[in-house]
Every structure is written in C-alpha cells, then in structure tokens.
Amino acid sequence: MPAIPVPRFDQFYRHAELTRLLQDYAAALPGLVTLRSIGKSWEGRDIWLVTLTSTATGADTDKPAFWVDGNIHAAELTASTACLYWLHALVTGYDSGDAQARQLLDTRVVYMVPRLNPDGAELALADRPRHIRSSTRPYPYDEAPVDGLTIEDVDGDGRILYMRQPDPHGPWKAHAADARLMVPREPGEFGGTYYRVMPEGTLKHFDGLKITANKDVEGLDLNRNFPAYWRQEFEQVGAGPYPTSEPEVRAMVDFITSHPNIGAAVSFHTHSGVILRPMGTQSDDDMTPEDLWMVKRLSELGAKLTGYPAISTFHDFKYHPKEVITGTQDWVYEHLGALFWTVEIWAPNKEAGITDYQWIEWYRDHPPEDDLKLLQWSDTQCNGQAHVDWKPFQHPQLGMVEIGGWDKMNFWRNPPPHLREREAARFPAWLAQLTLSLPKLEVLRTEVRALGNDTWRVRFAVANSGYLPSNISKRAIERKTVRGTVFQIHLPPGVTLVSGRERVEGPHLDGHAPKATLQAFLPNRDITADRAVVEWVVQGAAGTAIALSATADRAGSVHTEVTLD
Structure with missing residues (x-):
C-alpha cells in the first residue's frame, strides 16, 4: 500500500497538484479516505470532496457529520491549507493510534472540501496572477473594459502592488520617520510633497487627468449566492442572478441538503484572525437563547484552543454599520439549523504587535504608528517583502511612476510561507472537539x-x-x-x-x-x-x-x- 503523503504547508497547490495529493491520500488510506467530485466549477474543474471516516465501523451516512470547506474566495489560499492540515492530522493520528483521532473517525464523519472555488484559486496562483473576489465567470456583464485602470501585474514580477506619482493635490505623503511609508495628508496641510497612490495596473484611453479603477469583469462573490436571505445586486454586490446560480455553490448546497447527518460546519477564509459566530442578519437579542448560549460556549472553546477571539458577525464584523452581509453562515444555521462558524485566518496587524484594534474598523482608519510597526515587522520577519520598496518604472500610459508598497496577496490575504503551517496548526484541536460534540x-x-x-x-x-x-x-x-x-x-x-x-x-x-x-x-x-x-x-x-x-x-x-x- 502506498505511504501516506506528506504535504508542503508552506506552499499553495495548484489544481492539478491538489488533485494528485488528494488522490494519493485516498490510495494510501482506502479505509479512511474517500475522494469524489461533487461538481464542476465554471471552467470545468472538479470540486473535490474528501470523506474522512473509518469504513470498518460503518457507512459515512450512518454517522453524525461535520462539514469543513475552504477557499470559496479566490485569493484566500490559506483556507485550503488549513483544511489539508486537519486532513493530515486526522489520518496520521489515526494511523499512529491517537485516541482522539480514532474515536472521531470511528464514530463520526468529516466531509471536507479543501477548495470550493478552484477557478479563482488557479487565477490567483497563475504565473501572472490576478486577484479577483471569487469565481472567474464574467458577471454581471461580459464586456472587457474600454477605458479606466485595470488592476494587474504591470512590471511582470508576479505581484500586484501599488503605483505612486508626485501630485500637489495628492492625498498621501511620505512618513517623516520612514519615507517608504505612505500616510494620509493631514486636514488643511499644504506646502509639502504629496502623492497620488493607485493600484498597480494599466490604463485604457487615458486623457491625462481622470483615473478610475475598473471593477473586475468577474464580479461574483460566491459567498453571497446561497439561498438564505439572498438579495439582488443592488442590495448585495456579487450575489449572482439567483440563489445557487453558480455551480460551485450549487454543488455544496446539493451535497449538504442530501446529507442530513451534517450537524455542524466551519468555513475557512482569510483574513482578520477571528472566529465569526452566528447570526449574520440579526442581533443576539433576536437569536433563540438556547442556541446563542451553546454557540457562545463552543465559540469560546475555539478562542481558547486557537488563540483567535470569537466574535459576533452581526455585532462586530460588518463592512458597513448600516448593512448586513449574508453567506454560508446564514444558510447553514439560519435556514438549516446546523451550527456554523466562519474562521478568518491570519492577522498581520496582530503579528506586528498591534493589539488594540477593532477588526473592520482598523481597516477604515488607524494611526500611522501602526503602519510603522507593520513596516518593522516586514523588515525583520519578512525580509522586507510585506512592504516592497518603491522602485522607478516607466509606465506605458502614466510615464515615470514608482511601484511598491504593501503586498496584499502574499502577506495580508495570506501569511508568508514560513508562517502558514503555524496558522493552520491552530485549528485541529477545536475542530476535533466540535466534531466529537455532535450527537451520536x-x-x-x-x-x-x-x-x-x-x-x-x-x-x-x-x-x-x-x-x-x-x-x-x-x-x-x-x-x-x-x-x-x-x-x-x-x-x-x-x-x-x-x-x-x-x-x-x-x-x-x-x-x-x-x-x-x-x-x-x-x-x-x-x-x-x-x-x-x-x-x-x-x-x-x-x-x-x-x-x-x-x-x-x-x-x-x-x-x-x-x-x-
């Protein structure tokens, strides 16, 4: 029988490599690992589902089940790593006689989709990447932009950073303590050197004055396409033409509804370093009290075991205080009544020693001192790559610019390679305890x-x-x-x-x-x-x-x- 594969947790697998890895697990452990495709993506890639249970102790459908998925959003690749890490921990623990792993796989079943959105991930991992929100299907229209700035890798270094140009009306300036760092210009400030900062990309029909960054042609957000509280585009951007219109979401919905043994679920995303609990559309006061008490209890267990704070989606994690966002969580709990958590892996600001921050609010506004801490973290812990030094570049439309700044894909949306396994290792203990808490x-x-x-x-x-x-x-x-x-x-x-x-x-x-x-x-x-x-x-x-x-x-x-x- 083939040996159990040993994944690389410091790298992200492209679809063909991920497929081979999952096939190798199934070949090495036929009594524990079953692999099947639950559907095809927009571009025709298999959406792989791994069933983890001991077939010697019964069929998976006769056992209480836990669902875990990752990478519904294209560039949130560490979500896939977290799934693979737990898969490996479970099967190697079972193989070595670990009591918890044996109890879990003998009495329960885990249904795992390490990458729900293979097309978007493949684009993010391309030699010349693009970082879209989710699916690669053009939406709501399929026309390419005819003007404006298209965000892409202009200088061919495999990264999408920022461009800056001196401009007396620019809203940004160099920090007095470190000129690499762009910070906001103060109210009423004048007389200095200011910059206009924009995403790295190319322009069409530039008139020398107006620059507008184009929306991605691929405007879908698969996490807004679920049946619960689905809303049209004018209320919820990227939701698609109708609920489950997208094959990736439909594959998940069809599988879960045909497996009533699924009692709890976790969906991995990035980033913020938090565990999000129900509900998403209503306050704690509107939640069934017995459910709220239980969810809080199990969420606090997650906080203790992972080091991530557990917070309310509705109260603590809104993109805008007057709006709600809906997705997998609302469908699994609010529609089906199964327990559900969204885990946002990785907090670069916390990594830099910034402890007094409020999730979404910090991204709207924070003091420059936080940026200096992040810059120091980049220099000392990331070989100066989280914030890339500005370098001159002859832009085809703008003329001379500088390209540099924060590398969002490789250090914000995802941890740098040397920290990916550490982040993924936070979760198996909590996931196992949740699974073993299921009724039996x-x-x-x-x-x-x-x-x-x-x-x-x-x-x-x-x-x-x-x-x-x-x-x-x-x-x-x-x-x-x-x-x-x-x-x-x-x-x-x-x-x-x-x-x-x-x-x-x-x-x-x-x-x-x-x-x-x-x-x-x-x-x-x-x-x-x-x-x-x-x-x-x-x-x-x-x-x-x-x-x-x-x-x-x-x-x-x-x-x-x-x-x-």
Whole structure:
C-alpha cells in the first residue's frame, strides 16, 4: 500500500497538484479516505470532496457529520491549507493510534472540501496572477473594459502592488520617520510633497487627468449566492442572478441538503484572525437563547484552543454599520439549523504587535504608528517583502511612476510561507472537539418477552451519547429541518404486527451538555431526556430474527437484531 503523503504547508497547490495529493491520500488510506467530485466549477474543474471516516465501523451516512470547506474566495489560499492540515492530522493520528483521532473517525464523519472555488484559486496562483473576489465567470456583464485602470501585474514580477506619482493635490505623503511609508495628508496641510497612490495596473484611453479603477469583469462573490436571505445586486454586490446560480455553490448546497447527518460546519477564509459566530442578519437579542448560549460556549472553546477571539458577525464584523452581509453562515444555521462558524485566518496587524484594534474598523482608519510597526515587522520577519520598496518604472500610459508598497496577496490575504503551517496548526484541536460534540445515536437495550401463542413484545431503546442534542439546535426545530428519532421494525415473512406501527417518530434526544449549573434555581426535571424507547407486539414463530433500526437525522443511524425466544 502506498505511504501516506506528506504535504508542503508552506506552499499553495495548484489544481492539478491538489488533485494528485488528494488522490494519493485516498490510495494510501482506502479505509479512511474517500475522494469524489461533487461538481464542476465554471471552467470545468472538479470540486473535490474528501470523506474522512473509518469504513470498518460503518457507512459515512450512518454517522453524525461535520462539514469543513475552504477557499470559496479566490485569493484566500490559506483556507485550503488549513483544511489539508486537519486532513493530515486526522489520518496520521489515526494511523499512529491517537485516541482522539480514532474515536472521531470511528464514530463520526468529516466531509471536507479543501477548495470550493478552484477557478479563482488557479487565477490567483497563475504565473501572472490576478486577484479577483471569487469565481472567474464574467458577471454581471461580459464586456472587457474600454477605458479606466485595470488592476494587474504591470512590471511582470508576479505581484500586484501599488503605483505612486508626485501630485500637489495628492492625498498621501511620505512618513517623516520612514519615507517608504505612505500616510494620509493631514486636514488643511499644504506646502509639502504629496502623492497620488493607485493600484498597480494599466490604463485604457487615458486623457491625462481622470483615473478610475475598473471593477473586475468577474464580479461574483460566491459567498453571497446561497439561498438564505439572498438579495439582488443592488442590495448585495456579487450575489449572482439567483440563489445557487453558480455551480460551485450549487454543488455544496446539493451535497449538504442530501446529507442530513451534517450537524455542524466551519468555513475557512482569510483574513482578520477571528472566529465569526452566528447570526449574520440579526442581533443576539433576536437569536433563540438556547442556541446563542451553546454557540457562545463552543465559540469560546475555539478562542481558547486557537488563540483567535470569537466574535459576533452581526455585532462586530460588518463592512458597513448600516448593512448586513449574508453567506454560508446564514444558510447553514439560519435556514438549516446546523451550527456554523466562519474562521478568518491570519492577522498581520496582530503579528506586528498591534493589539488594540477593532477588526473592520482598523481597516477604515488607524494611526500611522501602526503602519510603522507593520513596516518593522516586514523588515525583520519578512525580509522586507510585506512592504516592497518603491522602485522607478516607466509606465506605458502614466510615464515615470514608482511601484511598491504593501503586498496584499502574499502577506495580508495570506501569511508568508514560513508562517502558514503555524496558522493552520491552530485549528485541529477545536475542530476535533466540535466534531466529537455532535450527537451520536447508540443502541441502549433490546428486549423480547413472550406473551403466549407465538406472540411477543419487542422493546427497543436508544440513547444519544453526544454532547449536543439530536436536533443540534432549536432553530432546526423551528425551521422543521429535522425529525425526531425514527424507529422502524423490519418484519420478515411469517411475522405480523399485532400492535404498534412499523415506523414510529419519537422525540428529539438531549445530549449531555448541561442546561444549567448545579447551583441553578430550578433543577433539570427530565433526567433521561437523552433516551427513547419504542415497543411493538408481533406474532411469529420462535427463533425468528427481526431487524430493528433507528435514525436521528443529525445523530446517525443504528441497526440491531432480536430473536423471538
């Protein structure tokens, strides 16, 4: 059997290399790793899904499932690295006998899509890259720009930086302590040397005066194309013509809706160094309290294990205070009632020692002292490459300019190569604990009692051994996306049902998560809410075997057999 592959976590894989790597895992570990394509991207690339579970202990669809994906946004490549890191940690841990990895893959299943948007990632990794938001499909129009500035790599160095030109009306100036650094011109300031700063790119039909940066022809944002709270372009840029119009999103939606065993999910993005929790469209006050308490508890666990603060999307991570953004989180939790987190990997400002910052607000405005710290970090930790020194360049339309400044792709959207594995290593402990918290249906007891005249009473009891309830959330019950525990007796020829129904929908089952502390005012009165029992009366010959099964959508399925004796 082939050896387990050893990935490079300091590099980003192009699609062909990623495909070979995932195929190598499946070939080396056929009892743990299954690879399948869940659809094709806009350009026809496979969207790979890795199923991680021990097939020796049952089918993946009979086990509670955790979903993880990455790289829905084109240049957020470290998201894919984080998925690969957990994949490798799970299979090597299982292979070496690690108790947690074995428990997880024996009793649960992980569905993993390391790169949901292969086309956009391929463009970001091209020899002459472009950094678009998401899919490469032209949207909302397919015409190329006829004028304006198109953002691209002008000097052919494989990076997209900034261009600056001296301009007495320019809004930027060199910092007094370090002339490499561009900082805003002060209100009312005059008499200095000022610059106009713009993205690196080329211009069409430049009149010598007006410069407007063109929007990317590829204007989609796949994370705005999900069914929950979808809005048209005038309300939510990049949302597409209708929900799930894009093949990448449709592939994910089709898979998750056809796998009701998925009870929780994490989507990896970059950057900000935070864990985002529900909800995205409403405040904590509007959230079902029991769900909020549980999400906060598991989010704080994430903060403890990863070092990333856990914050509310609605309260703490809006691009604009008067607007809301919607995406995967709102569909998975607010529509389906499964738990969901978005992880924004990597915080370069924190890396530079900037600790007093407020996620989105910092990007709107921050003191120049923060930029000086970042510049020092670039010089001492990144070989001066996070901020590239300005160099003269003869621009084909603008004449002499200087190209340099912050390298957003390689040091902002993603960590530099030597820090990528460190960032990815933050997450396996939390992801594993979330997965092992999923509800797990188990057979508690079976009984057969003779009632006379070949008549028998059959009892079947099951229990939820997991931390979370079998419904996962109150939201799932409100949205009617889960059923209670469904029991079924499978009658063989010669056996008839005297009382009871062949299929019975029982209750949702609590997990072992505490509803309150032992000092609470009122005790929990339903002591065994994690258990359910069904009984039937059947008539049949002694010695006949009867199959029984039970299913809780998000807690998996169990199968057993009793003998009439």
